[in-house]
Amino acid sequence: MYNKTVMDHFRNPRNVGVLEDADGVGEVGNPLCGDIMTIYLKIKDERIADIKFQTFGCGSAIAVSSMITEIAKGKSLADAKQLTNKDVAKALEGLPKNKLHCSNLGADALQLAIQNYEDKLAGVTRPEPIRKEKHEHSHGEKCYCPYCDIEIQEGITFCDACQSSLEEEH
Amino acid sequence: MKVVNLDHISAKPLLPEVKTVMIEAIEKDYHNPASQHKSGEEAAAVLQKAREAVAGLLNCSTPKEIVFTSGGTESANHAIKGVAMANEDKGKHIITSNIEHNAVIRSLRRLKASGFVVTSLPVDSGGRVNPKDVAEAITKDTILVSIMHSNNETGTIQPIAEIGEITRKKKVILHSDAVDSVGVVPLDVQKLGVDLLSFASNTFYGPVGVGGLFIRRGTRIFPLLEGGVQENNKRGGAENLVGIIGTGKAAQLALRDMDKRLIHVRALKDKLLTEMPNVIDEYIINTHPDYSLPNLLSISIKYIEGESVMLMLDDNDIAVSTRSACATGSLRASHVLLSLGLSHADAQGTLVISFGIDNTEADIVTFLKALKNVVKTLRDISPLYQNKSPL
Numbered sequence: 001m002y003n004k005t006v007m008d009h010f011r012n013p014r015n016v017g018v019l020e021d022a023d024g025v026g027e028v029g030n031p032l033c034g035d036i037m038t039i040y041l042k043i044k045d046e047r048i049a050d051i052k053f054q055t056f057g058c059g060s061a062i063a064v065s066s067m068i069t070e071i072a073k074g075k076s077l078a079d080a081k082q083l084t085n086k087d088v089a090k091a092l093e094g095l096p097k098n099k100l101h102c103s104n105l106g107a108d109a110l111q112l113a114i115q116n117y118e119d120k121l122a123g124v125t126r127p128e129p130i131r132k133e134k135h136e137h138s139h140g141e142k143c144y145c146p147y148c149d150i151e152i153q154e155g156i157t158f159c160d161a162c163q164s165s166l167e168e169e170h
Numbered sequence: 171m172k173v174v175n176l177d178h179i180s181a182k183p184l185l186p187e188v189k190t191v192m193i194e195a196i197e198k199d200y201h202n203p204a205s206q207h208k209s210g211e212e213a214a215a216v217l218q219k220a221r222e223a224v225a226g227l228l229n230c231s232t233p234k235e236i237v238f239t240s241g242g243t244e245s246a247n248h249a250i251k252g253v254a255m256a257n258e259d260k261g262k263h264i265i266t267s268n269i270e271h272n273a274v275i276r277s278l279r280r281l282k283a284s285g286f287v288v289t290s291l292p293v294d295s296g297g298r299v300n301p302k303d304v305a306e307a308i309t310k311d312t313i314l315v316s317i318m319h320s321n322n323e324t325g326t327i328q329p330i331a332e333i334g335e336i337t338r339k340k341k342v343i344l345h346s347d348a349v350d351s352v353g354v355v356p357l358d359v360q361k362l363g364v365d366l367l368s369f370a371s372n373t374f375y376g377p378v379g380v381g382g383l384f385i386r387r388g389t390r391i392f393p394l395l396e397g398g399v400q401e402n403n404k405r406g407g408a409e410n411l412v413g414i415i416g417t418g419k420a421a422q423l424a425l426r427d428m429d430k431r432l433i434h435v436r437a438l439k440d441k442l443l444t445e446m447p448n449v450i451d452e453y454i455i456n457t458h459p460d461y462s463l464p465n466l467l468s469i470s471i472k473y474i475e476g477e478s479v480m481l482m483l484d485d486n487d488i489a490v491s492t493r494s495a496c497a498t499g500s501l502r503a504s505h506v507l508l509s510l511g512l513s514h515a516d517a518q519g520t521l522v523i524s525f526g527i528d529n530t531e532a533d534i535v536t537f538l539k540a541l542k543n544v545v546k547t548l549r550d551i552s553p554l555y556q557n558k559s560p561l
Contacts, residue, residue: 002481010481016551027553031515032503034475034495038553054553056515058477058496062551099496146502147509148268148275148290162268162290 005093006063013066015073017052023120026112028105035061035102037109039069043117046077053109060099064106067091072110081114083107174533177489179322179350179466179524184416185375185423192377192416200411204400213411220418227374227421228367228384229358237401238414241381242349245368246273248383248394248405249345253314253366254281256392257343261311262286267299267328268509269321274347278316287311295511296458297326305336312342319348319357319367323493323506323522325466326458327351334363343389349373349381353424354465355432365389371413375526376420380413431527435465438525441534442467449542456510456520465526468493470512471519473555474548479521482547486540491522515554 002010019040029036035057042050051073053065068088072080085103089095095103119126145152148162157166175183184192195216201209203217218233225233239245254264266278268290278288291303299317308315315337320327330346337344345366351357352367353374359367366389370381385391385404397406424431446453446469456468471479476492483490493504495518507517525533549555 007481010478011485013551031513031518032495034503034514034518036553054551056473056518056552056554057475058494059481060496061475062478102496145505147292147505148266161288162292164292 001096002059002063003093005091006059006095009063009066009070009092010059013053013062015052015066015069016054018054019050019052022113024113024115024117026109026114026116028109028112029057031056034058035105037061037065037105039065039109039113041113041117043077048072048075048077048080057102057105058099060095060102061105063092064088064095064102065109068106068110077114077117080110083110172487174488174529174536176523176525176529176533176537177491178526178529179522180491181378182372182375182526183528184377185420187423188376188416188420191419192412195412195415202408203411204398204408216415217409217411220414220421223418223421223425224382227353227357227425228369229360230384231360232387234402235359235384235387237383237385237404238409238417239381239383239405240379240410242271242347242368242370243273243381244394245349245370245381245383246271246345246347247277249366249368249391250274250277250314250316251281252391252394253343253345253389254286256390257313258286261309261313263289263309263311263313265289265291265304265307265312265315265317267291267293267317269293269297269324269506270316270318271322271347271349274316274318291317293509296461297321297324297456297506297510298458298461299328299333301329301332301336304333305340308336308340308342312340314343314345316345316347319346319351319362320355320463321506322350322466323504323520324456324458324468324510325350325463325522325524326456327355327461327463329461330362330364337365338363343391350463350466353421354435354463356428359384359386366391371417371420374420374424376417377413380410380417382417427527432464434527435525435529438529438531438534439464439467441531442523442538445534445538449538450545453519454512454516456507456512463524466522466524468520468522470507470516471521471545472516473519473552474545475518476520478548479519479541479544482544483537483540486536486544488537488540490537491524493520493522494518 022040023043024041027038038054040052051069055065085107089103145159147164200213203214221233289307343365346364349370352369365386367384372378395406452472454470476494477497480492495503503517
């Protein structure tokens, strides 16, 4: 399912952990889609001096987190801000099509962490540096009830077939 | 490199006796059972023998009630679409449950698009349908109730006999997807009161690609595959005779060895349940304690995700199944697990461990040892797990 590079980063993830006194923290994800990534940054002289990650997720998610921290470590903030999900996927030598969204999460977590650092510098307080993914339909899929799996209209809050409330998901 | 197969729900090995008869059948070059000359009649005779063996396993009143198909999925499609089309003049309401297999759900989706109305019944936290809910849901428009005998994700067994009593009284056709039950637990179509029952050969160590549908005499149903008059005019197409011969042998052995097999797999399940708390903590057991398959255990391990567990166990040459969104390819959490009341996060950490007569206690020990390390490794990486081990 995964190539050698991805499996290597999965089996031997780099930079796992937390930074107690991080300069920037970014978290992205949602149990709904099964991935949560948190990235911690220590900044020195406008460079990423240290970076750590924690991930709840599949093989791709862990590999992506590991790879992005490896790429980002030591980079200047200016360069790190340019990092995209495509860079991560490329460095991993490709991900299965249905796993590309994992690479989005990695890049976004890093950018959120950088933003968190800059916010702190500027004295801006935002609500927690966490972004919960909204319920999304990847690959142009239709919408289905999470309980009885019957096809439903986008955005409805109640499933007729199984009488379940769908407030949370939509 | 021998892999420990604890993913029996996905594939079971063929029994040596099954392989033998199938290889013999391949060498023999049987003719077409539908042909009227003596070569055809010879083939028809072995087909009949296989049919009788399967009918015996289910206690059918006549072997004619067994229709061979390409597997559980075709059987489910046949049952649901065949009954719907044959009875739509009587009504267009169908009752099912929230935890059915995709073959049932998608067949129903297709019918919904043609104007059929579907009521999907919830399950309790143990994963079981309440027969009273079935009774209450039946209206004068109801033509079919389809509720699976056992669930492939949780192993939980439904009260089909009680539901059968209700559907018989109300004269509604009852179909049960018993793909994971037939050949594993004793099953009697007379006691269950079902009109239709789908099953698959590989579940009782026969070849993949063969299954069947029990169709009670007198049931109003159209064929799914139209063509020739094979299978008592219920399923067109020359039969997969080699596969069916293997299936017949597998059915015969399943009936003969049922008690022995139950003892064997139950011992493995008990060992898993007893020793699991010694190797990991903070997990949920999804399998019903009393009404469940003896060869399956579903657990949801908190704070970690299923595909990564599966991959790490794979590295240890252990095959298991997971129900996480990422692994099932649909990127959505399992509707079965959510219906049990699991949170999305917990549902992602689900492992389905299933085993059979080719597994040993040593396999369970190997698995538990590997699981301990895998869970620890993944929890150390997880932001959801607070209780970190010292680095």
